[in-house]
Amino acid sequence: xxxxxxxxxxxxxxxxxxxxxxxxxxxxxxxxxxxxxxxxxxxxxxxxxxxxxxxxxxxxxxxxxxxxxxxxxxxxxxxxxxxxxxxxxxxxxxxxxxxxxxxxxxxxxxxxxxxxxxxxxxxxxxxxxxxxxxxxxxxxxxxxxxxxxxxxxxxxxxxxxxxxxxxxxxxxxxxxxxxxxxxxxxxxxxxxxxxxxxxxxxxxxxxxxxxxxxxxxxxxxxxxxxxxxxxxxxxxxxxxxxxxxxxxxxxxxxxxxxxxxxxxxxxxxxxxxxxxxxxxxxxxxxxxxxxxxxxxxxxxxxxxxxxxxxxxxxxxxxxxxxxxxxxxxxxxxxxxxxxxxxxxxxxxxxxxxxxxxxxxxxxxxxxxxxxxxxxxxxxxxxxxxxxxxxxxxxxxxxxxxxxxxxxxxxxxxxxxxxxxxxxxxxxxxxxxxxxxxxxxxxxxxxxxxxxxxxxxxxxxxxxxxxxxxxxxxxxxxxxxxxxxx
Amino acid sequence: xxxxxxxxxxxxxxxxxxxxxxxxxxxxxxxxxxxxxxxxxxxxxxxxxxxxxxxxxxxxxxxxxxxxxxxxxxxxxxxxxxxxxxxxxxxxxxxxxxxxxxxxxxxxxxxxxxxxxxxxxxxxxxxxxxxxxxxxxxxxxxxxxxxxxxxxxxxxxxxxxxxxxxxxxxxxxxxxxxxxxxxxxxxxxxxxxxxxxxxxxxxxxxxxxxxxxxxxxxxxxxxxxxxxxxxxxxxxxxxxxxxxxxxxxxxxxxxxxxxxxxxxxxxxxxxxxxxxxxxxxxxxxxxxxxxxxxxxxxxxxxxxxxxxxxxxxxxxxxxxxxxxxxxxxxxxxxxxxxxxxxxxxxxxxxxxxxxxxxxxxxxxxxxxxxxxxxxxxxxxxxxxxxxxxxxxxxxxxxxxxxxxxxxxxxxxxxxxxxxxxxxxxxxxxxxxxxxxxxxxxxxxxxxxxxxxxxxxxxxxxxxxxxxxxxxxxxxxxxxxxxxxx
Ligand SMILES: CC(C)(COP(=O)(O)OP(=O)(O)OC[C@H]1O[C@@H](n2cnc3c(N)ncnc32)[C@H](O)[C@@H]1OP(=O)(O)O)[C@@H](O)C(=O)NCCC(=O)NCCS
Ligand SMILES: CC(C)(COP(=O)(O)OP(=O)(O)OC[C@H]1O[C@@H](n2cnc3c(N)ncnc32)[C@H](O)[C@@H]1OP(=O)(O)O)[C@@H](O)C(=O)NCCC(=O)NCCS
Numbered sequence: 024x025x026x027x028x029x030x031x032x033x034x035x036x037x038x039x040x041x042x043x044x045x046x047x048x049x050x051x052x053x054x055x056x057x058x059x060x061x062x063x064x065x066x067x068x069x070x071x072x073x074x075x076x077x078x079x080x081x082x083x084x085x086x087x088x089x090x091x092x093x094x095x096x097x098x099x100x101x102x103x104x105x106x107x108x109x110x111x112x113x114x115x116x117x118x119x120x121x122x123x124x125x126x127x128x129x130x131x132x133x134x135x136x137x138x139x140x141x142x143x144x145x146x147x148x149x150x151x152x153x154x155x156x157x158x159x160x161x162x163x164x165x166x167x168x169x170x171x172x173x174x175x176x177x178x179x180x181x182x183x184x185x186x187x188x189x190x191x192x193x194x195x196x197x198x199x200x201x202x203x204x205x206x207x208x209x210x211x212x213x214x215x216x217x218x219x220x221x222x223x224x225x226x227x228x229x230x231x232x233x234x235x236x237x238x239x240x241x242x243x244x245x246x247x248x249x250x251x252x253x254x255x256x257x258x259x260x261x262x263x264x265x266x267x268x269x270x271x272x273x274x275x276x277x278x279x280x281x282x283x284x285x286x287x288x289x290x291x292x293x294x295x296x297x298x299x300x301x302x303x304x305x306x307x308x309x310x311x312x313x314x315x316x317x318x319x320x321x322x323x324x325x326x327x328x329x330x331x332x333x334x335x336x337x338x339x340x341x342x343x344x345x346x347x348x349x350x351x352x353x354x355x356x357x358x359x360x361x362x363x364x365x366x367x368x369x370x371x372x373x374x375x376x377x378x379x380x381x382x383x384x385x386x387x388x389x390x391x392x393x394x395x396x397x398x399x400x401x402x403x404x405x406x407x408x409x410x411x412x413x414x415x416x417x418x419x420x421x422x423x424x425x426x427x428x429x430x431x432x433x434x435x436x437x438x439x440x441x442x443x444x445x446x447x448x449x450x451x452x453x454x455x456x457x458x459x460x461x462x463x464x465x466x467x468x469x470x471x472x473x474x475x476x477x478x479x480x481x482x483x484x485x486x487x488x489x490x491x492x493x494x495x496x497x498x499x500x501x502x503x504x505x506x507x508x
Numbered sequence: 509x510x511x512x513x514x515x516x517x518x519x520x521x522x523x524x525x526x527x528x529x530x531x532x533x534x535x536x537x538x539x540x541x542x543x544x545x546x547x548x549x550x551x552x553x554x555x556x557x558x559x560x561x562x563x564x565x566x567x568x569x570x571x572x573x574x575x576x577x578x579x580x581x582x583x584x585x586x587x588x589x590x591x592x593x594x595x596x597x598x599x600x601x602x603x604x605x606x607x608x609x610x611x612x613x614x615x616x617x618x619x620x621x622x623x624x625x626x627x628x629x630x631x632x633x634x635x636x637x638x639x640x641x642x643x644x645x646x647x648x649x650x651x652x653x654x655x656x657x658x659x660x661x662x663x664x665x666x667x668x669x670x671x672x673x674x675x676x677x678x679x680x681x682x683x684x685x686x687x688x689x690x691x692x693x694x695x696x697x698x699x700x701x702x703x704x705x706x707x708x709x710x711x712x713x714x715x716x717x718x719x720x721x722x723x724x725x726x727x728x729x730x731x732x733x734x735x736x737x738x739x740x741x742x743x744x745x746x747x748x749x750x751x752x753x754x755x756x757x758x759x760x761x762x763x764x765x766x767x768x769x770x771x772x773x774x775x776x777x778x779x780x781x782x783x784x785x786x787x788x789x790x791x792x793x794x795x796x797x798x799x800x801x802x803x804x805x806x807x808x809x810x811x812x813x814x815x816x817x818x819x820x821x822x823x824x825x826x827x828x829x830x831x832x833x834x835x836x837x838x839x840x841x842x843x844x845x846x847x848x849x850x851x852x853x854x855x856x857x858x859x860x861x862x863x864x865x866x867x868x869x870x871x872x873x874x875x876x877x878x879x880x881x882x883x884x885x886x887x888x889x890x891x892x893x894x895x896x897x898x899x900x901x902x903x904x905x906x907x908x909x910x911x912x913x914x915x916x917x918x919x920x921x922x923x924x925x926x927x928x929x930x931x932x933x934x935x936x937x938x939x940x941x942x943x944x945x946x947x948x949x950x951x952x953x954x955x956x957x958x959x960x961x962x963x964x965x966x967x968x969x970x971x972x973x974x975x976x977x978x979x980x981x982x983x984x985x986x987x988x989x990x991x992x993x
Contacts (some may be wrong), residue, residue, distance in 0.1 A: 112964060113932055129917075192841070218555075259613065260612060351881070381971060382963070382965030382966065382971075399591065404797070481600075482863055482866065484907075486982060
């Protein structure tokens with residue numbers, strides 16, 4: 024069937040689920056056909072995906088005004104503008120929760136799922152491509168399924184996936200993942216073949232990752248963290264295998280993972296969301312024995328090599344539904360080391376990962392909450408300043424809270440590392456200001472903290488100044504007026 | 509051994525763990541002896557408990573300046589003052605996490621554990637009294653153990669407890685709790701008898717609960733929630749057994765639970781922290797088939813009856829370590845309905861449970877985060893106003909975030925119920941203002957929201973006014989100036 028014909032199954036007001044997670048494995052043809060049609064004949068839908076889409080699909084769907092509601096994550100600048108203008112209702116969710124809510128009928132009934140596949144088994148089982156995301160549950164829960172059979176996808180993908188669907192609650196058995204390499208399901212998504220309403224042949228490619236090479240600040244962050252891991256090994260709190268590692272998407276997490284190639288580490292494992300270039304560098308180095316994720320997103324060169332040589336990695340990789348890769352119970356059970364990026368943090372260690380100046384959505388909370396809350400060691404990294412020093416990423420009071428101080432064990436900037444474990448708020452502030460804050464902004468934060476402490480409280484604040492740094496940024500375009508005070 | 513002699517095992521600078529959870533089953537003699545000694549010869553310690561202590565022990569230890577550091581929870585007004593003055597370093601923790609951190613050596617080494625017991629088995633196994641809390645892991649991880657053998661505790665307590673200790677990570681097997689009535693461990697705390705350094709005979713009583721009878725607002729909150737449960741049954745999202753229930757401590761949660769006695773509910777279960785009067789009323793009514801908790805805290809009259817007739821309840825009760833009662837993975841697996849109390853909420857549904865005006869600690873986050881994050885349905889209740897209307901419990905921007913909007917499905921005040929599932933921030937604000945806010949403060953919040961929306965953003969705010977309600981409360985003693993604007 025043509026993409027246009029298949030897209031006719033999707034009508035105004037419907038709830039539609041699509042494959043796609045961190046620019047990997049998204050349905051490519053049907054969304055384009057939808058955008059095309061909407062330009063001629065307007066309609067809108069609720070679109071749920073795994074996470075972000077590649078190939079500018081969110082931009083194209085936004086421009087065509089197809090998106091009335093969008094969840095649970097995005098990273099597109101056009102869609103971001105529409106969200107912040109209040110034009111698209113964006114429901115920012117913990118990535119492990121979306122299908123749980125859908126299964127419990129708390130998000131309505133899914134009409135159509137559109138899933139990219141590299142193969143269909145004889146019984147109608149769908150073999151996903153470079154991501155699993157929420158595809159399995161979307162296909163199972165939707166009334167109708169459209170499959171985009173991507174003929175350009177490497178044959179070697181078959182067998183990498185491990186599809187397991189938790190039972191309905193309250194009668195759910197424990198999910199039997201006990202290590203990153205636990206295989207507990209099937210290598211395909213088992214659905215009733217009669218639900219397959221259309222098969223569309225495609226051959227589009229995933230968008231490459233946009234991770235940048237480490238700059239000197241990013242490298243300094245990685246170095247602080249590598250040193251910390253060594254100290255933890257010396258203190259007997261970690262072994263040379265550390266613990267299963269989760270690393271958020273992006274340049275900083277990638278640089279930290281690269282840093283593990285050198286140093287006294289061995290038999291490392293990953294239990295993460297997205298497998299990036301650094302994952303394969305670590306596998307190639309022999310330091311990493313196994314990597315579990317929900318998607319593979321690589322630079323163009325790495326992608327060509329990995330997809331060609333998948334057999335080389337076959338026994339050391341699993342792709343899981345994001346409900347499993349991010350599952351609170353499994354993250355807690357495995358005792359993960361979680362490394363995620365903060366947009367800003369406050370002096371008490373509360374973290375904002377999503378809202379610029381408390382109001383404008385950047386991307387979404389993604390999986391960071393799933394991991395940070397339940398990990399054995401929750402690490403957040405950020406550069407101490409942004410926009411050449413116009414912005415301090417350490418502020419008196421974060422303008423939005425995604426991760427409360429309870430869920431932040433370690434904060435790292437290029438300035439240094441703050442070990443917050445077992446500390447009370449006043450102690451946390453001291454350690455954060457002394458170790459992480461840029462020298463430029465340190466005196467101003469010290470002044471704020473001293474004045475707040477003089478007023479008292481478990482978590483001292485001067486409420487009338489708590490958000491003044493963000494107010495300055497909003498009105499003056501920078502926080503430099505705070506330096507003068 | 510006398511309490512004074514046993515207390516000599518505890519010396520300046522030590523890390524000490526004690527039994528006690530929501531005023532139930534705390535060690536009673538040794539803490540008093542410590543306070544006594546410190547009045548004569550000052551010293552201080554780090555004190556970890558399960559949760560709050562009864563018998564004014566936290567007050568007495570604070571007055572004697574025994575507490576240098578205190579975790580993970582408290583409810584005492586004298587200790588609260590010392591915490592807010594910065595005199596006691598209070599580490600407010602998710603109640604499921606304390607022993608996990610201790611086990612991983614992230615909180616130092618525990619020197620001495622002091623555990624109230626109703627019996628000691630021949631092999632040195634400790635049978636706790638009315639709470640389990642963190643007692644099991646404290647006894648296992650401490651260098652030395654002091655047992656307070658309470659001769660006044662009812663014999664019927666033996667057999668109620670189910671002690672299970674999760675394995676060390678990363679090689680942990682799934683914890684096999686699959687229902688509130690799963691028994692997976694031993695009825696006593698298994699420790700090496702050679703570690704028992706002292707046995708002190710006591711006969712003190714637990715403090716009774718201080719839950720008040722429902723007032724008309726509390727009753728209205730309960731009524732809204734019962735109506736909501738009925739609607740969820742009608743919509744096919746819940747059955748008449750609902751889901752395993754967790755109810756926070758306090759008057760409001762108790763009133764909601766009482767409300768379940770009438771109405772179309774049957775074969776209810778609880779998977780909660782503290783079992784209150786309402787739990788036993790529900791058991792007596794036949795509506796509740798099983799209750800799992802970490803402690804029993806009752807009014808004086810109910811306590812006499814329950815402790816006398818424990819045999820009657822024996823097959824329908826389990827007391828577990830708080831690491832299990834609050835375990836993120838188990839809460840997620842069972843699909844719990846979590847009902848907790850907010851101090852204040854903002855128009856987007858972020859909840860503050862701990863900090864008055866963002867600075868002064870009330871009690872602590874307790875188990876609310878363990879449950880709210882991982883439940884199938886996370887409900888927060890609060891009266892719409894406090895102090896006779898001087899305070900609106902719904903504000904533009906909470907002065908402290910304990911639970912982010914992602915973790916709050918339903919908000920209820922005496923005014924009504926806001927169902928926030930699947931809504932974007934701007935939609936959440938509309939539903940919260942219309943349904944939960946007191947009529948007195950509704951126009952002011954509508955003004956704020958309208959002005960914020962005019963400025964834009966995914967989560968619109970006027971930063972310079974966001975905390976003005978709390979500033980007014982701090983400087984003028986009330987929020988009434990906001991009404992005039
Ligand atoms: C937090 C997050 C936005 C950081 O992104 P990043 O690309 O690694 O970080 P950068 O330092 O490059 O910052 C991105 C932008 O924000 C700006 N920025 C950084 N700190 C800022 C601050 N405190 N205030 C305002 N803007 C800030 C940067 O200047 C940059 O702007 P630009 O795009 O105009 O150049 C990103 O990690 C994220 O979306 N996290 C949430 C989801 C998540 O954690 N997922 C992990 C599991 S996959
Ligand atoms: C939030 C919490 C403090 C509410 O306690 P509560 O006793 O049920 O609620 P009340 O309405 O009686 O309020 C308690 C006090 O706070 C005051 N208060 C209520 N809302 C307030 C607000 N928004 N701002 C300032 N003070 C407020 C009340 O006036 C009352 O003051 P008083 O003690 O001087 O009379 C309590 O539930 C708590 O500590 N929760 C956190 C731990 C938790 O949730 N555990 C659950 C798992 S056990």
